[in-house]
Each structure stands twice: as C-alpha cells, then as structure tokens.
Amino acid sequence: MASMSLPTQDQITEKLQAVIDPELRRSIVELGMVRSIEVKDGGLVEVVVSLTTSGCPIRSHFEQAVAKQVSELDGVTKVAVGFDVLSDEEKGDLQQTLGRAKLPEGALAEVKNVICVASGKGGVGKSTMTANLAAALAAEGHSAGALDCDVYGYSIPRMLGVNRKPEVNAERKILPLEAAGGVKVMSIGFFVEENSAVVWRGPMLHKAIQQFLEDVAWGELEYLLLDLPPGTGDVSMTLAQLLPQAKFAMVTTPQPAAQSVARRSAELAAKFDLEILGVIENMSGFTTPDGERFTIFGEGGGQLLADELDVPLLGKVPLSEALREHADAGTPLVTEEPDSPASQAIRQAARGIVAATPQELPVLQAPPAAAAAAAAPSGHELPVVQ
Numbered sequence: 379m380a381s382m383s384l385p386t387q388d389q390i391t392e393k394l395q396a397v398i399d400p401e402l403r404r405s406i407v408e409l410g411m412v413r414s415i416e417v418k419d420g421g422l423v424e425v426v427v428s429l430t431t432s433g434c435p436i437r438s439h440f441e442q443a444v445a446k447q448v449s450e451l452d453g454v455t456k457v458a459v460g461f462d463v464l465s466d467e468e469k470g471d472l473q474q475t476l477g478r479a480k481l482p483e484g485a486l487a488e489v490k491n492v493i494c495v496a497s498g499k500g501g502v503g504k505s506t507m508t509a510n511l512a513a514a515l516a517a518e519g520h521s522a523g524a525l526d527c528d529v530y531g532y533s534i535p536r537m538l539g540v541n542r543k544p545e546v547n548a549e550r551k552i553l554p555l556e557a558a559g560g561v562k563v564m565s566i567g568f569f570v571e572e573n574s575a576v577v578w579r580g581p582m583l584h585k586a587i588q589q590f591l592e593d594v595a596w597g598e599l600e601y602l603l604l605d606l607p608p609g610t611g612d613v614s615m616t617l618a619q620l621l622p623q624a625k626f627a628m629v630t631t632p633q634p635a636a637q638s639v640a641r642r643s644a645e646l647a648a649k650f651d652l653e654i655l656g657v658i659e660n661m662s663g664f665t666t667p668d669g670e671r672f673t674i675f676g677e678g679g680g681q682l683l684a685d686e687l688d689v690p691l692l693g694k695v696p697l698s699e700a701l702r703e704h705a706d707a708g709t710p711l712v713t714e715e716p717d718s719p720a721s722q723a724i725r726q727a728a729r730g731i732v733a734a735t736p737q738e739l740p741v742l743q744a745p746p747a748a749a750a751a752a753a754a755p756s757g758h759e760l761p762v763v764q
C-alpha cells in the first residue's frame with residue numbers, strides 16, 4: 379500500500395534540518411521558521427515556511443531547498459511550499475535564538491547614559507532633536523555623542539556637519555568622528571551600502587546593530603544619544619534588547635492625533651521595561667517677528683502624552699526656520715544661536731535630561747549572558763566596512 383510508505387512529520391522535519399537560511403546561517407527548523415507540515419494521501423507534502431518579511435528576497439531559495447529535501451523521502455510524490463510571515467512576537471523569539479543582548483562588557487562600558495530619541499511616527503524632528511540635544515549637552519560641558527541608528531535614512535552626520543568615513547584603529551575599532559563643539563558622531567550609514575539596508579530583514583539588522591554597538595570606540599561619554607528610525611519596528615526592538623539600561627526621550631508634535639503613535643513607542647518601552655525620561659514636544663507653535671503666535675500643529679499634545687506616561691514634559695520646541703536651516707547646513711542652532719527661542723527650549727530639555735540622569739551611574743552592564751552564550755551568533759560581520 380502506498381500509504382504505508384508515507385513519511386512521518388518527524389522524518390520531514392529531519393530533512394528540513396538541511397534547509398539553511400543563507401543570511402542567518404542556521405537551519406529553518408532551528409530558527410522556528412517551519413510553520414506547518416502536512417502529509418496528504420497520495421504522497422503530497424505541504425510545508426509552510428514563515429519568513430521575517432513578506433518581501434523576503436530568498437523565498438525561492440527556500441522553495442527549492444524545501445522541495446529538494448522533502449522529495450528525497452520515500453513515498454513523496456509532490457511537495458508544495460507555502461509562505462507566511464512571522465508575527466512580531468515570533469520575530470522577537472527568533473532574535474533571542476540568534477543570541478540576545480550579548481554586548482560584551484567592553485562595548486559601551488564607558489558610556490554612562492544611553493538615551494534613545496524615539497517617536498511613533500516619522501518626520502516629527504527626532505534627528506533634529508538628537509543633533510541639537512547632543513550639541514546642547516556638549517555646550518553645557520558634558521561629553522556627548524550622537525549615534526544614527528536610522529538605517530532607513532541617515533541624517534545625523536549631515537545635521538552635525540561631519541561626513542567623512544570614520545577610521546579604524548589598531549584594535550579594529552571604529553573611531554567616531556568629532557563635530558564642532560566636541561560631539562562624537564557615528565552613523566550606521568557609514569557602513570552599509572547605499573540602499574542595502576532597506577532590504578535587511580529583522581534578524582540581519584539585529585546582528586548588524588549589535589556588531590556596530592560593539593565595534594565603535596566611544597571612549598568615556600556621559601551621554602550617548604541614539605537617533606531611532608520612526609516607529610516600533612525591528613531597530614527599536616533590537617536596541618531595546620541590546621541596551622536594557624537605555625532610557626527613552628519621546629518626541630511628539632502638539633496635535634492630539636499624534637498621541638496614539640507616540641504611545642506605541644511608549645508601549646514598546648514598557649514591554650522591554652525601559653525607562654522613559656520625558657517627552658519633547660516639537661513644532662510647537664510658530665511666533666512671528668511681531669510676537670503673534672500660531673499653533674499650526676495644534677496644542678497640548680506633549681503635555682497630554684507626558685501626563686499619560688507620568689513623565690516630565692522636557693521642552694516645547696517652536697517651529698523655527700533657523701532650526702531647519704542650521705540642521706541642513708550642519709551647524710546646530712543651539713551652538714549657533716543659543717538664545718533663540720528654539721535653542722532655549724532645546725537647552726532646557728537637555729538640562730531636564732541631565733536632571734533625570736544620575737551623574738554617577740554604574741557603567742552599562744551587558745545583560746545576563748547565560749541564555750545568550752549558548753546561542754551567540756558566530757562569525758557575524760559588519761556588512762561592508764571598507
């Protein structure tokens with residue numbers, strides 16, 4: 379009888395061990411990417427593979443590899459390969475399998491405070507705030523750095539007026555660039571090929587960011603500000619895992635409609651037990667030279683969010699043409715025109731950050747390494763450093 383010779387699920391799983399994800403270099407079984415296996419009468423085997431994104435470019439690789447492996451089993455007459463997408467939670471599990479949060483002791487050991495500048499939606503001024511807050515902290519005598527983690531659009535080097543390729547020292551560590559005023563600057567954009575990041579899948583990003591955090595020689599810093607991409611995507615999730623002691627500053631615009639998106643970032647912070655330092659309201663009204671004030675993007679949103687999160691409103695930064703112009707020119711407004719209203723608001727926010735961060739923090743520790751040690755990825759490399 380044909381049915382006697384149909385393979386079992388276990389036999390099929392065994393064969394699928396040989397299907398390797400070419401980017402993550404592990405078996406799809408081990409990675410938990412085999413969603414389902416069904417054996418039908420007549421020898422049809424249906425396998426569903428879960429991908430990290432629906433647009434996964436190596437779909438056809440999996441299709442062929444799965445078909446090849448399974449069709450080698452006795453009794454298999456046909457193999458059908460289907461695809462679906464991992465949920466956010468499953469992606470999180472996958473990232474943990476890949477070696478969660480294993481920043482070595484040395485990595486950010488001399489950085490006292492890591493502060494992620496985040497928002498639920500794009501274009502609210504995260505990068506502008508990151509660059510100006512770092513410059514403001516430096517102007518107040520604190521050592522400060524700005525790290526561009528926005529793999530989808532790098533803006534920090536431009537806003538701080540540095541755009542050389544960084545050098546690598548004898549220990550193969552990347553040396554941050556130094557902007558006017560002494561702000562140390564680094565961007566993951568220096569190390570990825572143009573446009574390549576947009577096709578990275580979550581776990582690849584995770585590895586690249588992890589390596590990036592390990593490989594930059596920040597030295598002693600009181601404040602390292604991270605410019606995050608908008609939203610609660612893979613990068614935010616990765617940073618949250620890698621930097622359990624990071625604190626968040628949430629940027630929002632004043633209109634109440636922005637609250638739900640800002641709240642999503644806050645929920646992420648809560649999920650990973652991250653501390654939110656406060657809220658910065660940006661684009662908070664426009665004042666004409668005659669002193670007339672227009673609330674172009676509405677009013678009160680920053681305070682609402684701060685109340686909801688039970689954190690301070692660190693500052694309300696008005697719309698300012700000069701702020702934008704200086705960001706475009708690579709000369710932060712806070713250092714160029716420290717007394718302008720926008721600069722004052724940003725400097726106030728910087729002082730709020732200082733007030734909320736103890737001066738003698740214990741150095742950042744790598745999180746418990748027990749789980750990570752076994753699953754640490756090996757041989758991972760920064761995508762392109764040349």
Ligand SMILES: Nc1ncnc2c1ncn2[C@@H]1O[C@H](COP(=O)(O)OP(=O)(O)OP(=O)(O)O)[C@@H](O)[C@H]1O
Pocket residue numbers: 497499500501502503504505506507528531533606607608660661662695696697698699701702703705706720
């Ligand atoms: N207070 C402000 N007044 C005037 N222009 C501003 C202000 N804040 C930001 N901008 C301008 O708005 C644009 C978007 O700002 P920015 O790039 O900092 O936002 P973002 O949140 O980092 O965006 P993305 O989500 O794309 O990373 C920039 O051109 C910036 O110069």
Ligand SMILES: [Mg+2]
Pocket residue numbers: 504505506528533605606
């Ligand atoms: Mg930005």
